Every structure is written in C-alpha cells, then in structure tokens.
Amino acid sequence: xxxxxxxxxxxxxxxxxxxxxxxxxxxxxxxxxxxxxxxxxxxxxxxxxxxxxxxxxxxxxxxxxxxxxxxxxxxxxxxxxxxxxxxxxxxxxxxxxxxxxxxxxxxxxxxxxxxxxxxxxxxxxxxxxxxxxxxxxxxxxxxxxxxxxxxxxxxxxxxxxxxxxxxxxxxxxxxxxxxxxxxxxxxxxxxxxxxxxxxxxxxxxxxxxxxxxxxxxxxxxxxxxxxxxxxxxxxxxxxxxxxxxxxxxxxxxxxxxxxxxxxxxxxxxxxxxxxxxxxxxxxxxxxxxxxxxxxxxxxxxxxxxxxxxxxxxxxxxxxxxxxxxxxxxxxxxxxxxxxxxxxxxxxxxxxxxxxxxxxxxxxxxxxxxxxxxxxxxxxxxxxxxxxxxxxxxxxxxxxxxxxxxxxxxxxxxxxxxxxxxxxxxxxxxxxxxxxxxxxxxxxxxxxxxxxxxxxxxxxxxxxxxxxxxxxxxxxxxxxxxxxxxxxxxxxxxxxxxxxxxxxxxxxxxxxxxxxxxxxxxxxxxxxxxx
Numbered sequence: 001x002x003x004x005x006x007x008x009x010x011x012x013x014x015x016x017x018x019x020x021x022x023x024x025x026x027x028x029x030x031x032x033x034x035x036x037x038x039x040x041x042x043x044x045x046x047x048x049x050x051x052x053x054x055x056x057x058x059x060x061x062x063x064x065x066x067x068x069x070x071x072x073x074x075x076x077x078x079x080x081x082x083x084x085x086x087x088x089x090x091x092x093x094x095x096x097x098x099x100x101x102x103x104x105x106x107x108x109x110x111x112x113x114x115x116x117x118x119x120x121x122x123x124x125x126x127x128x129x130x131x132x133x134x135x136x137x138x139x140x141x142x143x144x145x146x147x148x149x150x151x152x153x154x155x156x157x158x159x160x161x162x163x164x165x166x167x168x169x170x171x172x173x174x175x176x177x178x179x180x181x182x183x184x185x186x187x188x189x190x191x192x193x194x195x196x197x198x199x200x201x202x203x204x205x206x207x208x209x210x211x212x213x214x215x216x217x218x219x220x221x222x223x224x225x226x227x228x229x230x231x232x233x234x235x236x237x238x239x240x241x242x243x244x245x246x247x248x249x250x251x252x253x254x255x256x257x258x259x260x261x262x263x264x265x266x267x268x269x270x271x272x273x274x275x276x277x278x279x280x281x282x283x284x285x286x287x288x289x290x291x292x293x294x295x296x297x298x299x300x301x302x303x304x305x306x307x308x309x310x311x312x313x314x315x316x317x318x319x320x321x322x323x324x325x326x327x328x329x330x331x332x333x334x335x336x337x338x339x340x341x342x343x344x345x346x347x348x349x350x351x352x353x354x355x356x357x358x359x360x361x362x363x364x365x366x367x368x369x370x371x372x373x374x375x376x377x378x379x380x381x382x383x384x385x386x387x388x389x390x391x392x393x394x395x396x397x398x399x400x401x402x403x404x405x406x407x408x409x410x411x412x413x414x415x416x417x418x419x420x421x422x423x424x425x426x427x428x429x430x431x432x433x434x435x436x437x438x439x440x441x442x443x444x445x446x447x448x449x450x451x452x453x454x455x456x457x458x459x460x461x462x463x464x465x466x467x468x469x470x471x472x473x474x475x476x477x478x479x480x481x482x483x484x485x486x487x488x489x490x491x492x493x494x495x496x497x498x499x500x501x502x503x504x505x506x507x508x509x510x511x512x513x514x515x516x517x518x519x520x521x522x523x524x525x526x527x528x529x530x
Contacts, residue, residue, distance in 0.1 A: 003305045004043065008032070009050035011072045011297075012290045018298035024305070038062040046301050048072055049079070057083035068304050070297040073284060074098055076314065081385075085315045092300050092312040095388070096151065097293035102283035103155035106230045109254040109277070110160065110198055113226050114139050116252075118277045137251075140164035145196025147212070148203035148231070149174040149184070150380055151395065156200060157182055168192055173342070173379035175350030175397035186348060193220045198228065205232035206378065207505070207527060215240045218249040227253045230283045234259035239266070242273045251275065256283050310387075317366055317386040329432045330360045334367040334415055336438050336452045336528060337430045338374025341417040343526045344425045344458070350398050351420055357405035358413035364404050371417065372400070411441060424460070424522035425497075446488030446497045452528055454483070455502050457514065459523040463489045463496040467519055471500070474513040480504065505529070 004025040007015065019026045030052075032040055038059060041047065046068040049055060055069055057080045069079060071093040084091045112118055115136035123130055144160050146153045149171040157167045161183065168185045170192045179186045187195065193213070203209050213227060214237035227250055229236055238259055244250040252275045258267060261281055271278045284290070296312070303309035310316045345352075354371055356364045372389035380392050393400060416429040429442040430452060438452045450456065461467045472482060481503040489496035506525055515523050 003045040005046045005048060005301065006041065006044040007048045008037075008053045009048070009072075010052070011048050011050060012287075012294035014291050015048060015072065015294035015298040018295055019302060022298075022302040022306075024302060041066065045305060046070060048297060048301070051075065051078055053078065055079040055084070060084055060087050060089060063087075063089070068092060068301050070301045072097075072290075072293040072297045081315055090304055090310070090316060091314045092297065092304065093314060094293040094296040094300070094312060097296055098284035098289050099151045099155060101286045101289035102152050102230055103159065104286075105256060105279075105283045106152070106156050106200055106202075106228060107159045109228050109230060109256065109279070110139060110144070110200065110226075111163075112277055113228065113252045113254045114198075119274060139198065142166070142197035143168060143195055145169065145187075145192045145199040146184070147171070147189075147192070147199070147201045147209075148379070149179065149182070149396075150202055150392075152231075153200075153202035154182055156202070157184055165198075168195060171379060172347035173376065173396055173398075174348060176348055177350070178397035188347070190220050193217070194222050196222060196225055198226045200228040201231050201235045203231060203235065204377075204380065205234050207529070208378070209235050211235075211237040213237065213244070215243055215247075215249075218244060218247070221249050223249065224251045225249075226251055229254070230256040233257040233261070238270060241270045241276060245273060245275045252277070254278070257281055313387050314385045315387075317369065326359075327363055327366070329435075329438075330363055330367055330413070330415075331370045332436075333360075333430060333432050333438045334370035335374040337415055337417060337428070338371035339378065339528060340374075340430075340440065340452055340456075340526050341371070341419070341428050342375040342378055344423075344428060344524050345419045346423045349419055349423065350396070351401075352398065353401045353403065353416075353418040355403040355405060355416040355418070356414075357416075358411070360413040360415060361404040364402055367415065368400065368402055371415070372398075414441070416442075425458075425524070440499065443488065443497050443499070446490065448486045448488045448497060448499050450484060450486045450499045450501060453501075454528060455505055456526040456528065457500045457502060457506070457511070457523065458526060459498055459514070460521045461496055461498060462519045463494055464519070467496075468498065470517050471498070471514055471520065474517060475500075475502070478510050478513070480506065480510065 005019055007028040016026045041063045045065055048070045050072050060083050066089050068090040069084060074093060074095050076093055079091055081091050116134040120134040140163060142165055144165040144167045146157055146169040149169050161167055168187050170187055170189045176186060212235050227236055241253055255278045300312040354368055369386040369389045372393050373384050373386060376384045376389060376392050384392060411431040414429055414431050416427055418427045426444050430440050433439050440448055440450050440452055442448060482500055483503050484501040487496055487498045511525055514520060
C-alpha cells in the first residue's frame with residue numbers, strides 16, 4: 001500500500017528524504033488558506049506540522065483519509081488530541097529531539113545575563129564603550145536554582161556544574177535518589193527562592209506555576225538574583241518584570257518564551273527594560289535539533305503507517321480503547337485519582353502502590369498508565385499521555401507496585417493509591433458512581449464520600465463539637481462558599497478526616513486562617529479543575 005504525506009510547516013528537508021526512502025509520497029505546502037487546507041487535507045494519510053498550523057477539530061473532520069498527525073517537536077498545544085482520538089487519528093511528537101538544544105540555550109542565557117553580553121554588544125555596535133556600565137558577575141561559586149528536574153533541567157544542571165555552580169532544585173515529584181545521582185540538593189520552593197543566585201524554570205505552565213515569581217512573593221526572593229525562563233511563557237508574571245528589577249528584588253531577567261508569541265504591545269514595553277534580555281523562542285532553533293526532530297518524526301510516522309511501531313504516539317492506547325465503553329469510566333477515574341493523590345502525597349515521594357479490585361482489575365495495566373498521567377501532568381513540562389507516562393515515571397525514579405484483587409470490597413470497583421507510612425495521608429480510594437460521577441470513598445480507612453471535581457480542602461481534626469463550625473466560619477469570613485462536605489471517623493471523640501468542596505479556587509492567604517485553627521492538622525488543598 002502506498003501512502004502520502006503533506007508537510008505544512010517549515011520542517012527540515014531531512015523529513016522528506018526519510019519519507020521518500022520509505023516509499024512514501026511527500027508534498028510540501030506552507031501557503032494554504034483555511035478553506036484550501038480543508039480541501040487539500042482530504043488527499044493525505046499523514047500531515048507534519050510544527051507550531052504554525054493549528055490542527056483543529058473542524059480540520060480533522062475534513063481529513064477523510066488521515067491516519068496520523070506528526071508534530072516535529074515537543075509541544076502539541078496546536079493539535080486537538082481529543083478530537084484526533086475520537087476520529088481514530090494517531091498523534092505523534094518527538095519529545096527528546098530538543099532537549100540538548102533547549103538546555104544549551106538556557107545555559108547561554110544564564111551567561112549572557114551574568115555578563116551583560118547583549119547590552120554591551122549593542123552598545124559597541126552603536127559606537128559606544130562604557131566598560132564600567134556593563135560590569136558583570138561570575139557564575140562560579142554561585143547557586144543555580146532549578147525548578148523542574150526533567151530531562152532539560154538535568155542537562156542544564158550537568159553543564160552549569162562545570163562552570164563551578166552549586167545546583168539546588170525544587171521538584172515535588174523528583175525522588176531524592178534521582179537528585180543525588182545528579183549531585184543536586186532538593187529544597188522546598190520558598191527555600192530555593194531565597195537561596196538561588198540564578199533561577200531557571202523547566203516546568204509546564206499550570207495554575208500552580210503561573211506567576212510563580214511576581215511582586216506578590218518578591219520578598220521570598222534572594223535580593224539581587226537573576227531569573228531565566230526558556231520553558232513556558234507566564235511562569236514569571238510578565239506585567240511585574242520591570243518592577244521586580246526597579247524595586248531591587250531582581251538584578252536581571254532572561255526570557256525565551258512568552259505568554260503570547262509574538263509578544264503584545266504591553267509585553268514588548270516590558271522587554272525594553274535595559275536589564276531584561278530576550279530571544280524569540282529559540283530554545284529548539286538549532287540545525288541539529290531541527291534535523292533531529294524532522295528525522296525522528298518521519299521515521300515514527302512511516303513505522304506507524306506501515307503498522308510496525310507506534311513509538312512517539314500520544315494517543316495510541318486511547319484509540320484502541322475509545323470504542324470500549326466499559327474501559328472509559330475507569331480511565332477517567334484513574335486519571336482524576338492520580339491528580340488528587342499526588343496533591344495529597346508528600347513532596348518527593350517516590351514509592352506508590354496501586355490496588356485494583358473488582359471488574360476494573362482486568363484493565364490494571366492501562367489504568368496504571370492513566371494514574372501516572374494524572375500524577376505527572378502536575379510536574380512534567382512535556383505532554384504526558386498513556387503511552388509515555390511510565391517512561392517519565394522511570395525518568396523521575398518512581399517505584400510503582402500494582403496489585404489486582406478479584407474479590408470486590410465495599411464497592412464493586414475500587415482503585416486505591418498508597419503513598420507510604422511517613423505521609424500525612426497514606427491511602428486514598430475512589431470509584432465510579434455513575435456517568436461523570438467519580439468519588440473519593442475512603443481516606444486512610446475513614447469512610448469519605450465526595451465527588452472528585454473542582455476545589456477540595458481536606459484536613460485531619462479532633463472529633464469534638466465546634467470543629468466544623470470553626471472551619472466553616474473561617475471560610476465564611478472570606479466569602480468562601482461550601483458546596484459539599486464529608487466527614488469520616490472511627491469512634492466518637494477520636495480523630496476524624498474532613499473533606500470540603502468549595503466553590504472557588506483558594507489562595508495560600510485564604511487557607512491560612514483555616515490552617516491556624518486549633519485542632520486542624522495536615523490540611524491539604526486539592527484542585528481538580530480541568
């Protein structure tokens with residue numbers, strides 16, 4: 001069978017060479033309008049894109065013969081994976097192709113920032129000199145703080161250690177053993193912010209990482225530190241950048257990524273600050289990286305079309321399961337439970353047990369993938385899916401034990417995640433009640449019944465009169481409405497666990513009055529917003 005591929009974006013010619021060597025016909029066209037693309041795409045078995053083309057649900061509906069979408073790079077924000085899965089179209093990317101390139105660019109930005117290289121180059125080119133004005137600082141003997149110890153973060157650490165830097169990191173999902181193997185000390189986030197001379201982020205943009213550094217938490221920063229971001233725009237609050245420098249909190253900032261690309265007028269105004277250096281998202285822009293991702297995606301797509309291998313697939317298992325309605329509720333349950341579990345687990349935990357009881361036990365393999373997807377999506381900058389979840393878990397040094405129990409317990413189907421004896425909460429169990437109705441039913445042996453959705457405050461307390469009134473009162477004073485609650489206890493007057501569903505996302509400041517209540521312990525805030 002012969003196949004045809006349409007290359008829509010500026011992908012290195014090496015991709016064409018690989019496809020042609022595999023006997024696949026290739027067409028390259030970067031200039032199709034919306035309607036033209038809807039008509040043209042009908043002719044092809046596969047398309048290759050970078051970030052310029054948006055592969056929307058409407059476009060995929062026009063793609064009558066499309067079998068695979070290939071992204072020559074990591075990010076797939078421009079591809080509607082859910083719609084592709086529903087249409088039975090494979091989506092692939094090349095997550096490792098840009099690792100070295102982005103790490104090297106980050107290191108270059110650190111050095112350029114420390115020595116005022118871009119500013120002084122511009123000065124000399126415009127006929128100036130001003131040596132004293134561009135006095136820099138050495139990175140040797142300084143502390144590099146890294147947020148996110150994935151592949152890129154680890155590569156940056158390895159290179160900057162050779163410059164004599166001490167490397168410390170914050171990654172609540174990295175094991176101590178993994179950090180020690182990289183000669184990195186793990187710290188709490190606030191401690192890292194107050195310790196680092198240079199801070200670089202290698203984490204996804206989530207509700208937790210958005211505005212991770214801003215004027216609001218500037219007092220936590222080591223005075224005169226430097227900020228670097230080659231990961232995702234918006235991790236540092238962009239509207240605060242110039243004030244962070246002018247107010248003396250930060251000495252300089254280096255950015256390669258922006259919340260809007262190209263930046264809007266307001267952000268361009270920020271970037272004009274003399275102590276901010278910026279590049280136009282060049283992290284992956286090396287000849288080697290572009291050749292690597294072009295070659296990789298061409299091989300991967302060719303193998304997939306020929307049914308030989310599905311390496312790099314983001315939705316392969318999902319496609320095989322999408323028509324199996326029995327599995328779907330369990331997959332959703334497992335992913336949400338994974339998200340809830342990692343927010344309950346202690347930071348840097350790396351030993352987890354997953355137990356499946358009842359009918360869902362027969363799908364334990366893929367359900368473990370789904371739990372890991374829910375867990376890792378909070379802390380991995382790359383796109384995590386059912387195919388690569390175990391790969392990233394191994395990369396982070398996680399140890400997973402699976403247990404299947406054929407006998408049913410209180411509920412016909414139950415998934416339980418166990419964290420370990422040292423955790424404030426050691427186990428969490430959940431089940432499916434009905435369509436889109438996923439509930440926590442047990443925490444540490446306490447019967448709790450609460451829908452897994454929205455924002456949840458969970459805490460341990462002494463079972464005595466007035467406890468719930470105290471918590472609800474603290475919430476009411478701040479305009480926090482309680483949507484639902486569940487209290488679990490063993491005996492009268494013993495300890496209890498309370499889970500409260502609230503109607504809004506809470507900040508640390510809003511949680512503080514609850515944490516300070518006498519008798520409230522081990523408070524955890526869980527956000528399950530999609």
